[in-house]
């Protein structure tokens with residue numbers, strides 16, 4: 001199985017809330033909440049992929065991002081290499097462009113949401129560092 005390279009955005013707004021997006025039921029890990037993003041395509045950098053994915057999925061234009069953490073994780077049905085990127089410099093109003101639910105969530109409330117298993121260390125780290 002080929003490992004899928006993914007860019008995911010931890011988008012923090014001026015009120016210190018983080019944007020979560022709910023995976024559609026037909027998708028891998030459907031129904032769970034994620035940091036929006038998607039696959040890095042051939043020839044793209046991680047930040048180019050993230051810029052494209054965030055415009056497509058949640059209607060935000062990002063101006064800068066920085067690496068928060070990289071996680072390699074094996075699901076029974078899929079292997080992923082996730083690059084979680086911090087984003088604080090962006091414009092636009094977030095929208096669920098693919099019909100998905102989105103929500104701005106306080107850092108301290110992140111543990112009330114169900115994430116894909118690969119995200120657990122990220123949720124823990126965010127709650128420690130940003131509270």
Ligand SMILES: Nc1nc2c([nH]c(=O)n2[C@@H]2O[C@H](COP(=O)(O)OP(=O)(O)OP(=O)(O)O)[C@@H](O)[C@H]2O)c(=O)[nH]1
Pocket residue numbers: 004006007008027028029033034035036037038039053078080082116117118119
């Ligand atoms: N975007 C995103 N994907 C995640 C997270 N955590 C995690 O395990 N994943 C997994 O990483 C993969 C990301 O793929 P994706 O479905 O977002 O890819 P995509 O936007 O390019 O969509 P597509 O596959 O429909 O073209 C999925 O297998 C997803 O389950 C996360 O926080 N954000």
Ligand SMILES: [Mg+2]
Pocket residue numbers: 036037038039053057
């Ligand atoms: Mg996606």
